[in-house]
Amino acid sequence: MSNPRIIDLSYPLTSEMLVYPGTERPTFQWIGRANSEGYNLTRMTMLVHTGTHVDAPLHFVDGVKAIDEIPLGSFMGQCKLYHFSEQPNNQEINLQTVQESGFDLDEGDIFVMSTGIEVLADTHDYNFLYPFPSKDLLEWLISKKISAYMTDATSVDPVSEKESLRHKILFTAGIPIVENLCNLRELPMNKHFIISALPLRLQGREGSPCRAIALPDIESIGQEK
Secondary structure, three states, rough: OOOOOOEEOOOOOOOOOOOOOOOOOEEEEEEOOOOOOOOOOEHHHHHHOOEEEEEHHHHHHOOOOHHHHHHHEEEEEEEEEEEEOOOOOOOOOHHHHHHOOOOOOOOOOOEEEOOOOOHHHOOOHHHHHOEEEOOOHHHHHHHOOOEEEEEEEOOOOOOOOOHHHHHHHHHOOOOOEOOOOOOOHOOOOOEEEEEEEEEEOOOOOOOOEEEEEEEOEEEOOOOOO
């Protein structure tokens, strides 16, 4: 098989990056430098929900799976992308809107939501104007037994909602969430392709940074377009 085209879906981690309101930016410190200690060595301190990251069900629900307990197959495999075509303005995306577009997916697919909020990346509005899924849309996705819910938005709940009800709907069904994806505009709509967003193996923790990528020309594992 020829080398597949790979699209990087992850934001870079920097000490100046935009973060979710009320959280901390990552910090980086040189512990060793080649011109003195003979090697370069960095200490990094960051919250596990910084940048492009995975939320495990343990994030909001006790007694459920931590990040290291979720099968890796939940984060890598066949997916379909839905693109919300309206200008981002804190809208709720309901099931009727999605179905009227002709969108559908196979049972067990990874669902990818492109809200369009990436156009506002690195601005204040990125954290406040992202569209979010309705509860009936989430219930439909659960009925489809999706492996994971992935999105370019910083959350599946509006920033004004403190109860995190949409997170809890997905988590109660055992579905992990990947947030803050980028470059979704480079991916095909209404066709299958392969996506991967593997978390670190952080034992007993509720989330993890990830390096998310897409293989837009491969429709299933082992099958190239």
